[in-house]
Amino acid sequence: MNNANKVSIIIILIGILITAILIVNLDTYEQSFINIVSIIGSVASVFGLIVAIIQIASIKKISEITSQAVQETKAKLVDKLSIADISKAEKLAREIQMFLRDEKYESAYLRLTDLKSSLLQFQASVSIKDYLQPKKYNKLVEQIQIDIVNLSDLLRGVPKDVDFSQVNNHLEQLVTVLSQFENAVKFHI
């Protein structure tokens, strides 16, 4: 039984007691059926109103607690989804490194564009801002965006001397940052 119910029962008991006192204290000539009913009615309506207010306040509080619990569950769910996304992004980065090593630039480019989408989604995620160093992360995203542009130029036949060891280095740094983020999220859930 919650506090609101306990208080309501006490108020009802007080109401009954007051009603009884009022009825007992009535003069003999006033103790008609109509008078007794009107006393019971008046006390019941006053105390009923108080009980109703208490119950409404209690329901409101329960509703707020429920809403908060829903939000927390939702946030936890989003974080869990983020963990899956982070693992996917890490895998993509590793795949891209392999493609670059094997000089499969078309495949590397396609995976890089997928990786970019994930990285931009992470950038917008509230939880990531709590666990990541935004400056370092943003710089890495910027470097990878430039790498994508350079790779795209290369595929279009634009003569360009791209240092793939640097691209690999950017991806390696990204994997480190993402795994740090993944661990931070896991331990906070």
Next chain:
Amino acid sequence: MDTKYKQIIALLIRKTENGRAIWRETSAKQQFSTKLESGTILIEPAFDKAENATVFILSILNDTGDRVFSLTVSPLKEKGDFDLVSRLYDTIQRKHYKVDETLDSILDELKSDPSSALREDDIQNMSQAESEKVLYKSAPKTNK
């Protein structure tokens, strides 16, 4: 070139000269990038085989990294635009490699040497061959 782009380049030159635009080398050789709040700017020289000349490529990426603008300026076709972009590239290089600071340091170091200071006026009045002769003479002998 559109006036708007010319304005952007002129402002970039000023910001670079003031040290307010920080340019970084990228994974592509001779390419520099700078990050602004609304996007990223890339600049690089490239050799155009058809024109047999070096051109400059200026690209603008939006905040999601998509290339929204690309400009190639050639010294043969757009001389004025080429000079403007070329000036930006030179400014970036000078700032990035700290050319001015290095030259100033070298000059200060040479001036602090009394033997060099004594010959400075003389060198200015001499022909190039003569000044080279004086400089070689004044150079310290190295121990082999």
